[in-house]
Amino acid sequence: MKNLIKDSVSGFKTLVVGMRLTIDQFFRRPVTVHYPREALKMPERYRGHIELVRDPETGNSLCIACKSCEKACPSDCIFVEGIKREGEKRKSPTEFSLDFTKCSLCGSCVEVCPTDALRFTKEYNLASTERSAYLYDLLRRLEGQKK
Amino acid sequence: MSVPPLELIKGPDETFILNLGPQHPATHGVLRIKLTMDGEYVTRAEPVPGYIHRMHEKMGENRTWNQFLPNTSRIDYLSAMAYTHAFVGVAERAAGIEVPPRAEYIRVITSELNRISSHLVWFGAFLLDLGGFTPLLYAFDDREKILDLLEGITGSRLTYCYYRFGGVCNDVDDAFLRGTKEFVAHMRPRMKLYRDLVTDNIILRKRLTDIGHISADMCRRYGATGPVIRGAGVAYDTRKVEPYSAYREFDFDIPVFPEADSMARYLVRMEEIVQSLRIIEQAVDRLPDGPFIAPKMPKVMKVPPGDYFYATEAARGRFAVRAVSDGKEIPYRLKLRAPSFSNLSLFEEASRGMMLPDALAMLGSLDLVIPDIDR
Ligand code: SF4
Ligand code: SF4
Numbered sequence: 088m089k090n091l092i093k094d095s096v097s098g099f100k101t102l103v104v105g106m107r108l109t110i111d112q113f114f115r116r117p118v119t120v121h122y123p124r125e126a127l128k129m130p131e132r133y134r135g136h137i138e139l140v141r142d143p144e145t146g147n148s149l150c151i152a153c154k155s156c157e158k159a160c161p162s163d164c165i166f167v168e169g170i171k172r173e174g175e176k177r178k179s180p181t182e183f184s185l186d187f188t189k190c191s192l193c194g195s196c197v198e199v200c201p202t203d204a205l206r207f208t209k210e211y212n213l214a215s216t217e218r219s220a221y222l223y224d225l226l227r228r229l230e231g232q233k234k
Numbered sequence: 235m236s237v238p239p240l241e242l243i244k245g246p247d248e249t250f251i252l253n254l255g256p257q258h259p260a261t262h263g264v265l266r267i268k269l270t271m272d273g274e275y276v277t278r279a280e281p282v283p284g285y286i287h288r289m290h291e292k293m294g295e296n297r298t299w300n301q302f303l304p305n306t307s308r309i310d311y312l313s314a315m316a317y318t319h320a321f322v323g324v325a326e327r328a329a330g331i332e333v334p335p336r337a338e339y340i341r342v343i344t345s346e347l348n349r350i351s352s353h354l355v356w357f358g359a360f361l362l363d364l365g366g367f368t369p370l371l372y373a374f375d376d377r378e379k380i381l382d383l384l385e386g387i388t389g390s391r392l393t394y395c396y397y398r399f400g401g402v403c404n405d406v407d408d409a410f411l412r413g414t415k416e417f418v419a420h421m422r423p424r425m426k427l428y429r430d431l432v433t434d435n436i437i438l439r440k441r442l443t444d445i446g447h448i449s450a451d452m453c454r455r456y457g458a459t460g461p462v463i464r465g466a467g468v469a470y471d472t473r474k475v476e477p478y479s480a481y482r483e484f485d486f487d488i489p490v491f492p493e494a495d496s497m498a499r500y501l502v503r504m505e506e507i508v509q510s511l512r513i514i515e516q517a518v519d520r521l522p523d524g525p526f527i528a529p530k531m532p533k534v535m536k537v538p539p540g541d542y543f544y545a546t547e548a549a550r551g552r553f554a555v556r557a558v559s560d561g562k563e564i565p566y567r568l569k570l571r572a573p574s575f576s577n578l579s580l581f582e583e584a585s586r587g588m589m590l591p592d593a594l595a596m597l598g599s600l601d602l603v604i605p606d607i608d609r
Contacts, residue, residue, distance in 0.1 A: 097436050101434060101436050101437070104430050104431070105431055105435065130386045132388065132389035132404060134390055159300065160301075161297055191308075193304035194403070195303075195304070199533060
């Protein structure tokens with residue numbers, strides 16, 4: 088009997104404390120953002136899929152097709168092919184594809200690149216029902232951005 | 235509450251098999267437990283792990299040291315930092331790399347933030363198991379602040395992969411340090427809110443106190459570590475018994491509760507959040523200047539032949555990497571000692587004769603991460 092009274096009293100107390108905290112919270116401002124009407128800004132270092140960086144002087148990619156990124160990638164996502172064009176000192180890529188289905192966004196490729204020719208994008212809206220939507224041709228993407 | 239002795243509850247042929255999982259709201263991830271039930275009582279609980287076995291150890295043996303680095307943050311996705319720490323630690327110890335003090339401090343700050351966020355997930359999920367939904371929202375509100383901070387410096391919210399051999403991959407900026415200080419100041423009153431709202435709640439107390447005993451002896455026999463053994467009265471914490479990184483330089487306590495019931499394990503984790511806040515505060519105040527990664531680190535890591543070992547205290551207990559190198563670019567053998575696996579293995583013995591809801595509460599108090607069990 089004594090226990091029952093004790094439990095009822097402390098039970099009632101926890102109820103009051105809980106309700107007070109909940110009501111307190113009720114009048115606070117919401118912490119969530121109503122996506123997609125509002126979207127959060129991606130931080131500077133956000134890791135989206137990789138893309139090629141343009142050389143500001145020539146307008147072409149900074150990549151020298153050294154294949155370091157291809158070797159460093161733990162999941163074999165990158166395929167690079169390059170040739171040495173006439174009149175140029177360095178090689179340039181003819182093909183640069185990324186299989187984003189396998190990419191873990193680890194950043195090894197970005198870190199290993201000797202010419203800083205790769206960087207992360209801030210894209211995260213990438214839903215698709217087809218696998219082929221994630222096979223990116225990064226060279227074409229770079230050209231597409233030119234126009 | 236006393237549990238009837240096993241002989242009494244074991245009827246001759248009246249038991250039945252109950253499958254808990256692999257997809258069940260009370261188990262997180264794909265854990266399957268084959269329960270032999272006698273009415274409401276568990277007579278045997280057989281964990282069946284392996285549903286998300288990803289061969290992390292084998293993957294370690296067929297890729298370079300650098301290439302394995304991203305894997306380490308995916309073994310236990312809730313405490314990625316401590317796992318990466320153990321892996322870079324073993325390579326640094328083997329190759330004799332001196333890590334700059336700033337990097338060590340940054341590692342401590344980020345590891346402790348990660349520990350808090352992991353405990354907050356456990357807190358929310360555990361109470362969800364017990365039938366309380368609201369605390370999860372409070373916990374995730376706070377956790378979100380940590381994720382935002384860590385996203386700002388690492389670029390990722392869960393699988394950080396922030397540490398590199400010899401340091402970390404990016405320096406921390408002022409915004410992060412300011413944000414961390416604000417977070418510590420914000421979190422202290424929140425701990426009081428958690429105490430008022432949840433810890434002192436009579437329903438929670440009744441469901442956890444004196445239920446789910448896991449003795450220190452049982453922990454030792456199964457190799458259970460982390461909050462499980464500290465909730466059984468043993469002050470075993472890798473940060474103290476084998477101090478690694480810069481942990482020697484901070485003043486903090488190891489919370490220990492001798493009751494060995496589900497409530498003790500709950501209280502250990504709540505107190506650990508407070509201690510982690512203390513460590514973070516000290517580390518941010520005393521953060522030394524200097525490089526954040528050792529100079530002249532080779533692009534491809536090579537480790538001299540030998541057998542090496544490095545352990546860290548992850549949120550769930552002791553995580554250790556044993557690496558055997560034959561001097562090549564690829565490790566010869568990588569053994570990953572995962573805390574959740576040992577913590578789960580005692581469940582069969584500990585749950586014998588318990589009522590199902592109590593056994594589930596105890597399972598929740600073990601704080602299991604299934605990818606960590608399966609690896
Ligand atoms: S981010 Fe990592 S997984 Fe993705 S392409 Fe680069 S190296 Fe490969
Ligand atoms: S590492 Fe850099 S330069 Fe070399 S192939 Fe890759 S993107 Fe091009």
